[in-house]
Amino acid sequence: MSNIPGGRGAVGNQSFSKVLPTYQFAWDSTSLGLLKECPRKYYYTNVLGKERSDSSVHLVFGSHYHRAHEIFHHARSAGAGHTEALHAAVRYCLEATWDRTLGRGWISDIPEKNRLTLVRSIVWYYEQFAEDPLETVILASGKPAVELSFKAEVGEAPTGDPLLLCGHLDRVATIGGDTWISDYKTSKGALGSYYFQQFSPHNQFSLYTFASEFVYSLPVKGIVVDAAQVGAGFSRFQRGFVTRTAEHHEEWFKDFKHYTTLAYQYAAEGYWPLNDKSCGSYGGCPFQPICSKPPSVREQWLGGYANRQWDPMVSRGQEF
Amino acid sequence: MSDAANPLLEADPLSLDELFSRDPLGLNDQDIGKIVSDLRRQRVKWKITEDLPKEAKAKPKASKKVDLNLSLGDLGL
Secondary structure, three states: OOOOOOOOOOOOOOOEEOOOOEEEEOOOHHHHHHHHHHHHHHHHHHHHHHOOOOHHHHHHHHHHHHHHHHHHHHHHHHHOHHHHHHHHHHHHHHHOOOOOOOEOOOOOOOOOOHHHHHHHHHHHHHHHOOOOOEEEOEEEOOEOOEEEEEEEEEEOOOOOOOEEEEEEEEEEEEEOOOOEEEEEEEEEEOOOHHHHHHOOHHHHHHHHHHHHHOOOOOOOOEEEEEEEEEOOOOOEEEEEEEOOOHHHHHHHHHHHHHHHHHHHHHHOOOOOOOOOOOOOHHHHHOOHHHOOOOOHHHHHHHOOOOOOOOOOOOOEEEEE | OOHHHHHHHHHOOHHHHHHHOOOOOOOHHHHHHHOOOOOHHHHHHHHHHHHHOOOHHOOOOOOOOOOOOOOEEEEEE
């Protein structure tokens, strides 16, 4: 697997070991989730640094949606009123989705996720939650606890590198005297109890609550999920509360160590097995066209994929 | 008709589509406010339907009965 064209994604990626360059010692929920889903998909994505060249509309939309919320909360904590903060978030959405070179807005081929539905979702969210009992925690620095990047050592990797947990919390907030991690999700599908069931168990949320409780001694009740169902003509919101117990955390951390040990074994052997039961999950794996080809010709086809390095060590917001 | 008498020349706020098609750096606070208030109005309209009971939202089903006993005479030509 070492002769894949452009397959040097992990080179220069600080989350990978210098001792064994295909072994990742700094883990975030995205990396761990990929490994759990399919070791081969993880290998193509994280070790080789490959992605489909047409970047996902869902990713672009989700990223702007999160950033707009962040701007709103920063503005509010800086003293701006509700409307002023909302205008700042709307202005961000419009500017971030405007192509200066082409002189036009972002064109999406998905009717549910485009410039208008992005701005509408932000405006409608803050209409529904205009009187929100959830209050953003203000850090000792005086800044709001929004988009917090964390990096914590939780052990030693087999390579001798520190075993790290990394991530980004959307927001830490209080409600009724309890502290919660607040997370925004967008979906095309319907919301309801069935939608919220998917978060227990849930790799990302367990990592977040584990990190808060055991690494930072910040006792959080769990995650407040503000889910948005974004349709072509509407944005519907529902708030769900997802809790974790100490036992859940213990189990999750045991699994985390198990999976990262497997990652070391795959890297040492130079072989990442394919999980053919997950090819159709999440709308279909982007590497399914590669894995469908005979192993002897797969390498040449990876050249058609774009290079992108996923490095959990890169901080996205304030250090927590 | 003089300009003053022409009602079409009165302040004509831009539509949502027009505001979205403009370079956002050229939008002033009033434009952003217009976008927000238009979208709020859209939500009010949507909420009216959203809050209706399910039965009231359901579209009436078309009758499955179709009278196929037609002749050219029925066209009234």
